[in-house]
Amino acid sequence: MSVWKKLVTAVKGGATEAAQSVVDSQAIRILEQEIREAKEELRKSDHARTQILAKCKLSQQKVDSFDTSIAEYEAHARKAIDTDRQLALDCAQKVSDLKAERETEQTYLEQFTQSEKQLAQNIQQAKANLRRLEQQVDMVKATESVQKAQVAVSSRHMGANSKMKTATESLSRIQEKQKLRGAELQAAEELAGDSEGSDLEKRLADAGIKGGQSSADDELARILGK
Numbered sequence: 001m002s003v004w005k006k007l008v009t010a011v012k013g014g015a016t017e018a019a020q021s022v023v024d025s026q027a028i029r030i031l032e033q034e035i036r037e038a039k040e041e042l043r044k045s046d047h048a049r050t051q052i053l054a055k056c057k058l059s060q061q062k063v064d065s066f067d068t069s070i071a072e073y074e075a076h077a078r079k080a081i082d083t084d085r086q087l088a089l090d091c092a093q094k095v096s097d098l099k100a101e102r103e104t105e106q107t108y109l110e111q112f113t114q115s116e117k118q119l120a121q122n123i124q125q126a127k128a129n130l131r132r133l134e135q136q137v138d139m140v141k142a143t144e145s146v147q148k149a150q151v152a153v154s155s156r157h158m159g160a161n162s163k164m165k166t167a168t169e170s171l172s173r174i175q176e177k178q179k180l181r182g183a184e185l186q187a188a189e190e191l192a193g194d195s196e197g198s199d200l201e202k203r204l205a206d207a208g209i210k211g212g213q214s215s216a217d218d219e220l221a222r223i224l225g226k
Helices: 003-025 027-080 085-158 162-206 216-225
Strands: none
16 A cells, blocks of 8 residues: 555544544434434324325225125115116126225225334334433433542542642641631530639648648558557
8 A cells, every 4th residue: 555545544543543532432412312303203104004004094084985885786786687677787887896996995004004013013113222222321421420420529639620629629628627626625625624623622631621731740640449
């Protein structure tokens, strides 16, 4: 391969990758638009099926009407055969004409019925495919949201988001300050309790009720008493 062909191939490859990157970045938006358009087409298909069903009903009514008329003229022919052969022949011809029309209408009815069945199957399959596509899009969107949240939370560890990192560092400092303040308040309460206890002990000693410094005479008396 010449250098020029290689260059052209490389340019085409780069253009393709760039185009794919653009498409991928807009994938959800494109799919959602496709889903909306597909739903609209399905709505039209449902309407078309309704029209075909209406034609089926009308065609069936015509076939039934032909059957009724054929039975009626057959009865006329049987009655007229003994009194008026020509009238009987005319009735028989009418039956023949009605049967031809009925056969044509029956062909239409079968075509309408087959078309309706095929359309119903296609619509059902299209709706099932569309539901699966919607589920996939919903899952992709939900996963994307979760992953964005995970990236935002973990970015302070990766250093990918300086604002998030700064905010979490500030949060840590605030927590440390709160811990220090809590310890200081606890220490102050303990010191206050000790001070109150010491004052009480001094008052009891002064009153000769508890504690106090034993005199040498008291100690000697205790020793001699043993």
